[in-house]
Amino acid sequence: MRTSPYIGLHIVIAILALLPFVLPNSFYLDLAIRMAINAVIVLGLNLLIGFAGQISLGHAGFLGIGAYASAVLPTHFNLHPLLAMGVGAALAGLLAALVARPIFRLKGNYLAMATLGLGIILNIALRNEAAWTGGPDGMPVPALGLAGFELSGDRQWYWVVAALLAVSVWASLNLIDSPFGRALRALHGSEVAARVVGVDVARYKLAIFVMSAVFASLMGSVTAHYIGFVTPGVADFFHSIELVTMVVIGGMASVYGSLIGAVLLTALPQALATFEGWETVVFGAILMLSMIFLPRGLVPTLAARFGRGA
């Protein structure tokens, strides 16, 4: 019968709880934090790409909206950082809805093209509006705090991000195995079959796209506060591609695949740093090989081999 997908959640929580005690130094703690942040973003993106079958090539644009909302609004308008985060998320959601609404009325997957354009526009806007954003040099981001307490130090950040990740995994698992999630997967499997049982296909695609954009924006804000500085690079096309690659390598429509993809591809550039100048080439080769030998992604391929559902 069904093996519960929640078993994996307990393992994830156990790893997250033990990790800071076994990591040798702050370099690794920093890496773990960035892995966890990417994992949350990739979870949201995988709901869109893997489960609903819609591709966004401009997701870094939404990250950029969140990151810059957290930088610009408190600096120039004296807004509380948490409020700024909320404004950024609302903005990202609104923009996603505006762009996607007309697209989802059409047949076929035009979302990839539209999001590609959107991401590029956002990136250019961030580079050019130097008076607000600091242009290509970027700008500092004020600390994140609430009622006199200020989030600082890698330890504190680690626990915040780890908690966010655990909740995201839990929520994603819940969503997939719900009426909403089944409708989402059904429209991916057969759009016409979903429609004849009453699924309002355009509305469901829109809902999941907006949700993943909001997720990305919130995590963009978190990243900005954690690093304390933003540059337009956060919103550029290559970052979008990197995020899609994490989804694909880990495994489409696999919650735990999202985590593995994020962890591996966040670590990979570090591991390749010794290749000095050639790391992009090695990165590309690894991606190509995994596409040839593991087209379904790591976790679904391994799960199939060992006869378990992912």
Added chain:
Amino acid sequence: MPLLEVSALSIHFGGVKAVQDVSFNIDAGVVYAVIGPNGAGKTTLFNLITGVYRPTHGDIRLDGETIAGRSPEALARRGVARTFQNLQVCMNMSALENVMVGAHLRLDRNLLKAALRFPALTRRDAELREEAAELMRFVGLIDYLSARADAMPYGALKRLEIARALAMRPRLLFLDEPAAGLNPSETLEVDALVRRIADSGVTVVLVEHDMKMVMNLSDRILVLDYGRKLAEGSAAEVRRNPDVIAAYLGAHA
């Protein structure tokens, strides 16, 4: 009043008149068959009535209300279900989940409640799981309760589509060639299944090439040829109709 009234229905694809000026009524509780040679417009007719295509001319009424040009999801809300000639099973899901999707409109589809795992939702899902398993038993798929859809044979997938349609608790069920590609014993099982569905009070409309099954099951039969209505009547009437015999045997006499 008939359950479904189709009047002067036509659709043109460019210069091709796939369905032309077809009218008929279907009373509640009957098994109604649509037959005709390949390319006669049977599946197109189904696509028109179930909202996949929008008619060029004519009207379709369900319980007296015009439904022509309504979307499939709007028709689903009015109790219209269907299966497909070329299978439309969600291969990315389990067999049971495919059936559960059929109950979509009867469930709480809230995103936030789902993400936060509201107890009411999980309780309803557990009930639905039982219900879907019961439906799979009803259509004869008891062996596939824990199967993935993409691991099932063709004949089983045909019946899985029927189970999904039944999960909608439809008033009107369209079956597009439920016995196509099945062996004789499987065909007999589908024959008995359609009978059981009709006995449970669902009005069944069926496109089928297996004449033995059609003649055996149907209360009324509509014969299409080149997109036009050739004949309509009981099995005995249609069997004797010279136009029908000519169309099927290709006699030019």
